[in-house]
Amino acid sequence: MDKVRFSAEINGEQVDLLIPQNLRLIDLLRDYLHLTGTKEGCGEGECGACTVIIDGEPVNSCLIFALQARDKKILTIEGMGSLEQLHPLQTAFLDYGAVQCGFCTPGMLLAAKALLDKNPNPSREEIKTAISGNLCRCTGYSKIVDAIESLTGKEVNSK
Numbered sequence: 114m115d116k117v118r119f120s121a122e123i124n125g126e127q128v129d130l131l132i133p134q135n136l137r138l139i140d141l142l143r144d145y146l147h148l149t150g151t152k153e154g155c156g157e158g159e160c161g162a163c164t165v166i167i168d169g170e171p172v173n174s175c176l177i178f179a180l181q182a183r184d185k186k187i188l189t190i191e192g193m194g195s196l197e198q199l200h201p202l203q204t205a206f207l208d209y210g211a212v213q214c215g216f217c218t219p220g221m222l223l224a225a226k227a228l229l230d231k232n233p234n235p236s237r238e239e240i241k242t243a244i245s246g247n248l249c250r251c252t253g254y255s256k257i258v259d260a261i262e263s264l265t266g267k268e269v270n271s272k
């Protein structure tokens with residue numbers, strides 16, 4: 114298949130590549146750019162493990178072609194914090210015991226970030242709604258909600 118040009122800003126870096134037209138965004142991230150923090154759980158929009166933020170909106174990267182994100186700003190978990198400087202949400206997830214196996218965690222964090230970036234003071238119900246597309250088999254959700262709620266009304270320094 115002919116390749117097409119793809120460019121976007123991913124985690125603050127300009128990326129220019131030739132890719133197959135039908136490449137999914139998740140495959141671009143994981144297989145071409147080795148950003149393997151984006152997880153594939155279901156591959157059909159049910160679990161949210163593949164959530165990334167595109168131009169401020171949480172998106173299931175398994176459901177769209179990479180070309181649909183062309184020339185946009187994409188944030189993956191690798192761009193959210195670093196080992197040296199965790200994002201406040203990452204610190205809160207650790208502090209509140211909101212991580213067990215960790216498979217859902219990148220998607221959860223990005224869904225939470227997209228929420229707090231738009232609405233720094235969400236209600237508990239709004240938090241639950243924001244992460245309702247993200248499945249977690251381990252934590253029972255309440256610690257995740259507690260962690261996100263601990264940051265409401267605070268200025269969260271985020272990219």
Ligand code: FES
Pocket residue numbers: 152153154155156157158159160161162163164173174175176
């Ligand atoms: S892998 Fe994309 S929603 Fe499950």
Ligand code: FES
Pocket residue numbers: 211212213214215216217218248249250251252
């Ligand atoms: S911590 Fe295991 S799926 Fe959420």
